[in-house]
Amino acid sequence: MKQKLIRFMNGRYGVDSLNRFLLGLALVLILLSIFVRISVFGVSLLNLLGLAALVYAYFRMLSRNVQKRYREYVRFIAVRNKVTGFFKNKIWYLKQSRQYHIYKCPGCGQKIRIPRGKGRIEISCPKCRHKFIKKS
Ligand SMILES: [Zn+2]
Structure with missing residues (x-):
């Protein structure tokens, strides 16, 4: 079974932090869709987005176009660093304004x-x- 899986995954992209992020996002969106109901043509929007993230994560994991997936990963890391940098800056400023x-x-x-x-x-x-x- 394990051998089969290894052979199956051979040459495929596998899991990176973008995939882990997508899987987490999918979980959050699908859980949220239970409580927040936004419907588009009778379909829960959050549920749909969650499923889309899930499908995309699996598509990336099984993809054989490793270079393209890697470029997506690099772009994701750049955006993520920008976002975390923005919040770190805000938190620093808040801490400063409490003392100064x-x-x-x-x-x-x-x-x-x-x-x-x-x-x-x-x-x-x-x-x-x-x-x-x-x-x-
Ligand atoms: Zn001066």
Whole structure:
């Protein structure tokens, strides 16, 4: 049985992280379709999309066009990195804004990060040496 499977998969693309993502997406969409009913021509849209993701994942896994599948994988990783980078940036900014105030220097417009909760303080711009008073 195992030998048969190995022979069957020989020359085929197999599983990569795009396939794992598609399988996860399919599962989420199909589960969601139980609770969220969006119908198009009497067919559950989420269920349909979930099935499409499932079919695509299996199509990629069994595909013999390894180069094309690999190019899809590279594109997927690029998009994924962009998305995770965007959220990491947002989270970093949120964490910063909890601990710091960002002030703009009235002299030169330079953004200055000041720790919160220090009361009234005189800020001296590191760029143009302009001094101004703010409550932090
Ligand atoms: Zn300045």
